[in-house]
Amino acid sequence: MNFDWSALWESLPVLLAGVQTTIVLAFLAMLLGIPGGLLLCAGRRSRFRVLTLPACIVIDGLRATPVLLQLFWLFYVLPLAFDVQLSPYATALLALALNVSVFNAEIFRAGINSIQRGQSNAALALGMSGTQVMRTVVLPQALRRSIPALANIWVSLFKNTALVSTIAVADLAYVALQLRTETYKTVEILTAMALIYWLMGYPQAKLADSLQNRYQVNE
Amino acid sequence: MPREDDVLEFREVTKRFDQTNVLDRVDFRVCAGEVVCIVGPSGSGKSTLLRCANALEPIDSGTIVFNGRTVGRTKRKLYKVRQQMGMVFQNFELFPHLTVLQNIVLAPRIVKGETESVAVGRARNLLRRVGLDDFGNKYPGTLSGGQQQRVAIARALAMEPDIMLFDEPTSALDPERVGEVLAVMRDLANQGTTMVVVTHEMEFARSVADRVVFFDRGHIVESGTPERIFTNPQQERTRAFLSHHLSNVNGQRSFPGQAH
Ligand SMILES: Nc1ncnc2c1ncn2[C@@H]1O[C@H](COP(=O)(O)OP(=O)(O)O)[C@@H](O)[C@H]1O
Ligand SMILES: [Mg+2]
Numbered sequence: 001m002n003f004d005w006s007a008l009w010e011s012l013p014v015l016l017a018g019v020q021t022t023i024v025l026a027f028l029a030m031l032l033g034i035p036g037g038l039l040l041c042a043g044r045r046s047r048f049r050v051l052t053l054p055a056c057i058v059i060d061g062l063r064a065t066p067v068l069l070q071l072f073w074l075f076y077v078l079p080l081a082f083d084v085q086l087s088p089y090a091t092a093l094l095a096l097a098l099n100v101s102v103f104n105a106e107i108f109r110a111g112i113n114s115i116q117r118g119q120s121n122a123a124l125a126l127g128m129s130g131t132q133v134m135r136t137v138v139l140p141q142a143l144r145r146s147i148p149a150l151a152n153i154w155v156s157l158f159k160n161t162a163l164v165s166t167i168a169v170a171d172l173a174y175v176a177l178q179l180r181t182e183t184y185k186t187v188e189i190l191t192a193m194a195l196i197y198w199l200m201g202y203p204q205a206k207l208a209d210s211l212q213n214r215y216q217v218n219e
Numbered sequence: 220m221p222r223e224d225d226v227l228e229f230r231e232v233t234k235r236f237d238q239t240n241v242l243d244r245v246d247f248r249v250c251a252g253e254v255v256c257i258v259g260p261s262g263s264g265k266s267t268l269l270r271c272a273n274a275l276e277p278i279d280s281g282t283i284v285f286n287g288r289t290v291g292r293t294k295r296k297l298y299k300v301r302q303q304m305g306m307v308f309q310n311f312e313l314f315p316h317l318t319v320l321q322n323i324v325l326a327p328r329i330v331k332g333e334t335e336s337v338a339v340g341r342a343r344n345l346l347r348r349v350g351l352d353d354f355g356n357k358y359p360g361t362l363s364g365g366q367q368q369r370v371a372i373a374r375a376l377a378m379e380p381d382i383m384l385f386d387e388p389t390s391a392l393d394p395e396r397v398g399e400v401l402a403v404m405r406d407l408a409n410q411g412t413t414m415v416v417v418t419h420e421m422e423f424a425r426s427v428a429d430r431v432v433f434f435d436r437g438h439i440v441e442s443g444t445p446e447r448i449f450t451n452p453q454q455e456r457t458r459a460f461l462s463h464h465l466s467n468v469n470g471q472r473s474f475p476g477q478a479h
Binding site: 129 | 298304315316374
């Protein structure tokens with residue numbers, strides 16, 4: 001069989017545009033997912049049921065369903081049920097951001113719970129309010145402890161972005177699969193696609209590992 | 220009868236955990252400048268007594284009066300009360316993400332709204348006072364237990380409290396580190412600080428306390444001068460408890476000293 005690798009050169013600009021979309025989408029989703037996670041976490045930990053209930057519904061609902069379904073639901077059901085029509089890109093971003101928010105929320109919750117009660121007691125004993133204790137004592141430590149887990153979420157978020165190709169958002173997966181149907185160079189395109197994802201994903205995975213070691217909690 | 224110079228007073232205070240009275244109608248009073256040492260078996264409610272005093276634990280009945288005012292239940296008032304009581308914990312409970320200096324200035328800065336320079340100035344004085352002048356920029360994790368506990372004392376003092384509560388401040392320390400912490404506390408007592416100290420350090424209680432309280436099963440069994448409690452306890456339970464710790468009192472143990 002003959003492979004025509006030179007055709008890839010011609011497609012490179014298209015592929016790189018896809019790469020850019022993938023990176024920007026993942027980045028924005030994480031950027032929204034961190035405050036989103038904090039918000040859901042705060043809701044879940046709240047004393048007020050009006051806040052706990054919706055937070056729990058969102059968290060438990062999204063954690064137990066596939067991202068692909070969430071994406072399709074926002075894309076197809078939202079317009080029909082609520083007459084809200086978002087662009088494919090906005091839908092993709094919303095779905096990914098919501099999904100990471102939920103996982104981030106659970107990471108933050110674990111981080112907060114891992115800070116021993118004694119420290120909160122000590123801070124309260126100094127006359128601080130609950131909010132001050134959270135802001136100056138608990139959260140700074142909890143967030144630091146969350147870094148390795150957040151890095152892992154990032155790694156899987158980055159790969160999950162490929163799902164947005166199913167609603168025609170022109171990310172790397174979408175443009176690559178388009179090229180494949182246009183050129184019939186299945187082997188070349190899929191190999192290139194794999195290589196590009198790996199080149200981007202591998203350093204991230206390695207970085208996540210090293211963060212794991214660096215921020216390892218020793219008590 | 221309440222006296223003018225009472226700093227802290229418990230009136231018939233009851234605290235329950237799971238139906239058991241951990242504090243059972245406790246009457247207890249500390250006046251200005253007094254050093255009270257509380258001794259008693261573990262699980263008898265000593266920590267709970269201190270934690271109720273600054274409202275880390277809510278009480279079930281009775282009244283706590285601090286500086287002439289009933290300690291209310293609204294949050295704002297509780298914060299106010301806690302600002303004026305210093306507390307030192309068995310496990311130090313320093314904030315590990317902050318330097319020693321930051322640990323000390325945190326509450327004065329954000330609770331009292333002090334300026335950086337005022338707070339840092341006082342913190343440096345306090346560090347000198349506890350013998351840790353050069354430790355301001357270190358992180359708690361790099362300090363020995365004794366050093367951490369001295370920082371914790373400085374941190375509590377930085378709020379300029381009217382009373383200092385110590386909950387077994389030396390129990391988590393290596394024996395050779397106990398003396399340095401007790402020395403700081405002795406120094407505080409000599410300078411007229413009002414102190415309540417839960418401790419198993421009988422020699423410290425004997426030589427520093429104005430009054431020793433023997434606490435057992437949620438009750439004050441007996442209270443009096445160290446002389447009276449250690450040499451002539453009236454109650455059988457006090458005698459039984461002290462007989463275990465007697466060696467500590469009668470000097471077999473040199474201060475600063477070894478574990479018991
Ligand atoms: N938060 C809590 N929940 C339930 N029981 C508690 C709690 N804190 C303390 N207790 C119980 O109250 C009793 C007194 O505890 P504590 O005040 O810590 O005693 P001490 O300091 O004298 O050792 C113990 O039996 C303990 O198990
Ligand atoms: Mg205790």
